[in-house]
Amino acid sequence: MDEDVVExxxxxxxxxxxxxxxxxxxxxxxxxxxxxxxxxRWDIREDRSEWIDRxxxxxxxxxxxxxxxxxxxxxxxxxxxxxxAAALDASGVERxxxxxxxxxxxxxxxxxxxxxxxxxxxxxxxxxxxxxADEVDGMIEINRSEWxxxxxxxxxxxxxxxxxxxxxxxxxxxxxxxxxxETGPEGDRRALDDESYVAGFDRSVREALSTxxxxxxxxxxxxxxxxxxxxIDLSAISTSLTWYHGRGDTAAPFTAAQRLVARLPxxxxxxxxxxxxxxxxxxxxxxxxxxxSRG
Numbered sequence: 001m002d003e004d005v006v007e008x009x010x011x012x013x014x015x016x017x018x019x020x021x022x023x024x025x026x027x028x029x030x031x032x033x034x035x036x037x038x039x040x041r042w043d044i045r046e047d048r049s050e051w052i053d054r055x056x057x058x059x060x061x062x063x064x065x066x067x068x069x070x071x072x073x074x075x076x077x078x079x080x081x082x083x084x085a086a087a088l089d090a091s092g093v094e095r096x097x098x099x100x101x102x103x104x105x106x107x108x109x110x111x112x113x114x115x116x117x118x119x120x121x122x123x124x125x126x127x128x129x130x131x132x133a134d135e136v137d138g139m140i141e142i143n144r145s146e147w148x149x150x151x152x153x154x155x156x157x158x159x160x161x162x163x164x165x166x167x168x169x170x171x172x173x174x175x176x177x178x179x180x181x182e183t184g185p186e187g188d189r190r191a192l193d194d195e196s197y198v199a200g201f202d203r204s205v206r207e208a209l210s211t212x213x214x215x216x217x218x219x220x221x222x223x224x225x226x227x228x229x230x231x232i233d234l235s236a237i238s239t240s241l242t243w244y245h246g247r248g249d250t251a252a253p254f255t256a257a258q259r260l261v262a263r264l265p266x267x268x269x270x271x272x273x274x275x276x277x278x279x280x281x282x283x284x285x286x287x288x289x290x291x292x293s294r295g
Contacts, residue, residue: 016070028057030096037103040067040207047196065217076231077110101125113236121294129260140179150226173205184276185248241267246275
């Protein structure tokens with residue numbers, strides 16, 4: 001089933017291991033695929049025909065502390081942006097298309113700001129963005145409670161809040177999206193009928209969160225996503241970017257994404273009809289074609 005997948009590793013100057021997958025078409029068009037939160041390098045569908053049919057070489061990455069990659073306590077976004085550039089170097093790739101969603105958004109933006117010469121064009125799906133307080137209460141419970149606890153900087157309280165969710169996800173990775181599906185529009189609910197999507201999501205979450213160290217990395221990332229947006233120089237982004245978002249998103253508010261994209265002169269915001277946080281799961285070919293058209 002995974003004959004087209006090669007595991008890759010590199011060791012950064014600080015001794016950290018960075019892991020990713022190199023899959024689909026070995027000599028194809030390179031695409032950096034960056035998972036959401038929590039996600040690992042195995043965030044790839046079982047059915048990869050839409051990638052293979054387009055001749056794509058997918059480099060599916062993971063951030064510090066998830067999966068097989070070494071944790072980096074206190075990190076923000078620039079560290080992983082530099083890891084991505086190093087992974088391209090190790091893969092023999094000068095420039096790549098960039099694709100990712102949800103918690104990948106700030107990491108992609110950081111990569112575009114720090115390494116503009118390495119990205120051909122980028123696409124973000126339902127990306128997280130800085131929130132106004134009046135947007136928080138409409139989110140799913142885990143994201144809402146996290147946001148409030150993060151404001152105090154109390155890591156112990158955050159750990160105690162997240163641990164039951166972590167244990168539930170280890171037992172059933174689909175718990176990670178069940179609240180999203182149940183509170184979102186009908187378009188999101190259909191995702192659970194997509195066996196290829198579900199199998200890839202299950203494997204990615206299990207890989208991302210299998211150890212206590214992975215759990216601590218999830219907390220690291222949660223703090224960054226809530227409090228560290230000043231780490232990104234949005235004014236340095238000049239890459240063509242398309243941002244897709246569903247108005248019914250209960251994990252990453254639509255209005256927050258709109259507000260962020262309005263600050264990016266080279267970005268286009270696209271509302272996805274009848275969709276929430278799973279916007280795009282059933283539009284893979286359409287989204288890929290639009291991304292590639294900007295090359």
